Amino acid sequence: MNRIGLYVNLGKTDALRRVVEAVELLLKRGAEVCVEPEVKARMLPALAEQVEALPLEEFGRFADVVMCFGGDGTMLACARKLAESDLPLLGVNLGKLGFLAEFPADALETTIDDVLSGRYRIVDRAMVETTIELDERPTVLYALNEFALEKRDSSRMITIHAWVDEHYIARYRADGLLVTTPTGSTAYALSCGGPIVAPSAPVLCIVPICPHMLTLRPLVIGDSAEVTLMLDAESHAASLVADGQYVAPFEPGMRCTLRRSSQTARLIKRSDTTYFDVLRQKLLWSADATIPRTR
Numbered sequence: 001m002n003r004i005g006l007y008v009n010l011g012k013t014d015a016l017r018r019v020v021e022a023v024e025l026l027l028k029r030g031a032e033v034c035v036e037p038e039v040k041a042r043m044l045p046a047l048a049e050q051v052e053a054l055p056l057e058e059f060g061r062f063a064d065v066v067m068c069f070g071g072d073g074t075m076l077a078c079a080r081k082l083a084e085s086d087l088p089l090l091g092v093n094l095g096k097l098g099f100l101a102e103f104p105a106d107a108l109e110t111t112i113d114d115v116l117s118g119r120y121r122i123v124d125r126a127m128v129e130t131t132i133e134l135d136e137r138p139t140v141l142y143a144l145n146e147f148a149l150e151k152r153d154s155s156r157m158i159t160i161h162a163w164v165d166e167h168y169i170a171r172y173r174a175d176g177l178l179v180t181t182p183t184g185s186t187a188y189a190l191s192c193g194g195p196i197v198a199p200s201a202p203v204l205c206i207v208p209i210c211p212h213m214l215t216l217r218p219l220v221i222g223d224s225a226e227v228t229l230m231l232d233a234e235s236h237a238a239s240l241v242a243d244g245q246y247v248a249p250f251e252p253g254m255r256c257t258l259r260r261s262s263q264t265a266r267l268i269k270r271s272d273t274t275y276f277d278v279l280r281q282k283l284l285w286s287a288d289a290t291i292p293r294t295r
Helices: 015-028 056-061 072-081 105-117 275-282
Strands: 003-008 032-035 065-070 088-093 121-134 137-143 146-151 158-164 167-174 176-180 203-209 219-222 227-231 238-242 246-250 255-269
Touching (some): 003 015, 015 032, 015 065, 015 105, 056 072, 065 072, 065 105, 072 088, 121 146, 137 146, 137 238, 158 176, 167 203, 176 227
Parallel strands (some): 003 032, 003 065, 088 255
Antiparallel strands (some): 121 255, 227 255, 238 246
């Protein structure tokens, strides 16, 4: 892999410095580089003239791999926009937790050497999709973590009817409802009491957000099934949100069908770590609560 796309969240502290550092390291090693036009415009002219400028959606016709500089949200945005490209994504963490963007920015030179020499592994992560009407035309939406059907413009609960295939599940009175992939099980769904699911498990999770009835618990289903959600005709308005970022209005009486997508997110991971290593590190499963904290 010698043609590298760099996608950067310029809102992150130190993002531009880190991506410039990456460009210099890659060029020194004989790699070809592309960035988005607004990133190229912020580089010094001598460096900028050595890189290509393309919109993210067109990285697929240039790059062999895309390095994402930001946090997990940056990875999610990149995965959705490149869902149909089959490009492997590598996350350089400039954020906080870093479940998806797990490569530390301070080890950028080592990371680049590993990528160019093939010392990594690629994992395929399931995505979920739905088709809704936007601007009077059908539009396919993708999510790597989850779709959330949640309340909008009101503090009151909404009412959602849910089916798995043709089988009716329940009427949910709640702040919302999540349909999440295994990757998304450590995101919004985790804070709603959902289970942690290994990424290789062929399942989807249906997780209520603050349900009125405590007996409405998270439900795990096979990912070959389709989930249909309908907002009750007398409910308050809602929004359909992909990965906490893309928001589409969802009015009473509307319905959508969510399914595992034929597209996958291809994520580059370190060759010497596993998913369980990441869980142990990020969720502090090895922390000893008996050790007193020092001031």
